[in-house]
Amino acid sequence: xxxxxxxxxxxxxxxxxxxxxxxxxxxxxxxxxxxxxxxxxxxxxxxxxxxxxxxxxxxxxxxxxxxxxxxxxxxxxxxxxxxxxxxxxxxxxxxxxxxxxxxxxxxxxxxxxxxxxxxxxxxxxxxxxxxxxxxxxxxxxxxxxxxxxxxxxxxxxxxxxxxxxxxxxxxxxxxxxxxxxxxxxxxxxxxxxxxxxxxxxxxxxxxxxxxxxxxxxxxxxxxxxxxxxxxxxxxxxxxxxxxxxxxxxxxxxxxxxxxxxxxxxxxxxxxxxxxxxxxxxxxxxxxxxxxxxxxxxxxxxxxxxxxxxxxxxxxxxxxxxxxxxxxxxxxxxxxxxxxx
Numbered sequence: 001x002x003x004x005x006x007x008x009x010x011x012x013x014x015x016x017x018x019x020x021x022x023x024x025x026x027x028x029x030x031x032x033x034x035x036x037x038x039x040x041x042x043x044x045x046x047x048x049x050x051x052x053x054x055x056x057x058x059x060x061x062x063x064x065x066x067x068x069x070x071x072x073x074x075x076x077x078x079x080x081x082x083x084x085x086x087x088x089x090x091x092x093x094x095x096x097x098x099x100x101x102x103x104x105x106x107x108x109x110x111x112x113x114x115x116x117x118x119x120x121x122x123x124x125x126x127x128x129x130x131x132x133x134x135x136x137x138x139x140x141x142x143x144x145x146x147x148x149x150x151x152x153x154x155x156x157x158x159x160x161x162x163x164x165x166x167x168x169x170x171x172x173x174x175x176x177x178x179x180x181x182x183x184x185x186x187x188x189x190x191x192x193x194x195x196x197x198x199x200x201x202x203x204x205x206x207x208x209x210x211x212x213x214x215x216x217x218x219x220x221x222x223x224x225x226x227x228x229x230x231x232x233x234x235x236x237x238x239x240x241x242x243x244x245x246x247x248x249x250x251x252x253x254x255x256x257x258x259x260x261x262x263x264x265x266x267x268x269x270x271x272x273x274x275x276x277x278x279x280x281x282x283x284x285x286x287x288x289x290x291x292x293x294x295x296x297x298x299x300x301x302x303x304x305x306x307x308x309x310x311x312x313x314x315x316x317x318x319x320x321x322x323x324x325x326x327x328x329x330x331x332x333x334x335x336x337x338x339x340x
Contacts, residue, residue, distance in 0.1 A: 010103030151176030159230030309333030
């Protein structure tokens with residue numbers, strides 16, 4: 001058993017971002033680490049998941065989770081080991097996954113998001129933050145329970161080269177659905193087809209709604225039955241012009257609008273014209289079924305039916321530049337920070 005640490009570093013919210021986060025909105029600080037009391041555990045965080053959702057938690061406005069308080073470590077999903085425990089079901093040395101923070105050590109009261117994991121069954125513990133974590137589970141339940149695509153339908157995925165989008169496309173393909181992805185840049189579009197097996201890919205870079213709409217029409221000549229939306233803005237607006245009657249649109253993310261550069265969907269009237277439906281989706285709807293989803297995803301990976309890329313940056317000192325890769329599109333897979 002490792003000795004209980006006395007101090008640890010954390011990535012703290014110093015100011016509310018105005019638009020795109022600046023480095024000065026955060027600071028690294030070293031804090032004292034206390035021993036866990038009854039009902040608490042102390043974890044050493046080895047890996048941290050960096051996700052677009054974090055940006056929304058930095059604003060002081062209503063969301064599905066409370067805003068990160070000024071002076072607190074930035075909230076994030078983590079994978080690590082238990083150092084000390086005041087909870088019977090968590091033992092020192094256990095690997096655990098939870099919603100903690102970007103910090104080297106977390107002293108927490110376990111909630112529904114925290115559970116033990118078996119890292120002996122996977123090539124890397126990082127898989128519990130990517131394919132078998134919240135990202136992969138978002139795709140799994142979004143496809144299997146919410147969207148339920150059918151053979152012969154056409155699905156359009158925005159942010160398709162991202163961790164969620166690429167997984168959504170592959171899972172839908174396994175059901176016989178025709179899958180078209182929107183991504184930023186020729187390299188990502190090639191990867192969608194050659195690596196992830198999409199049927200077609202559309203590069204949105206440098207295009208307005210009219211140009212993007214023309215590309216969608218060419219890639220989806222029979223219209224769009226299903227939309228898995230991760231981006232919003234012009235991607236959603238152009239897509240709405242090509243939905244079929246009774247189309248279903250799943251809003252998983254709107255990353256183009258997270259930094260205050262709001263565009264808004266101006267073609268929302270197409271929902272009326274096509275008697276279509278649009279609904280929001282959070283993976284927390286299925287939190288009690290996470291182990292089931294992780295097991296299903298692990299089986300698909302083992303069978304070679306699902307590919308999942310990770311982009312790992314090392315060190316808490318790189319928390320800010322690694323986080324910002326999510327917004328400039330320079331990440332090449334699920335963005336993970338290695339604190340080990």
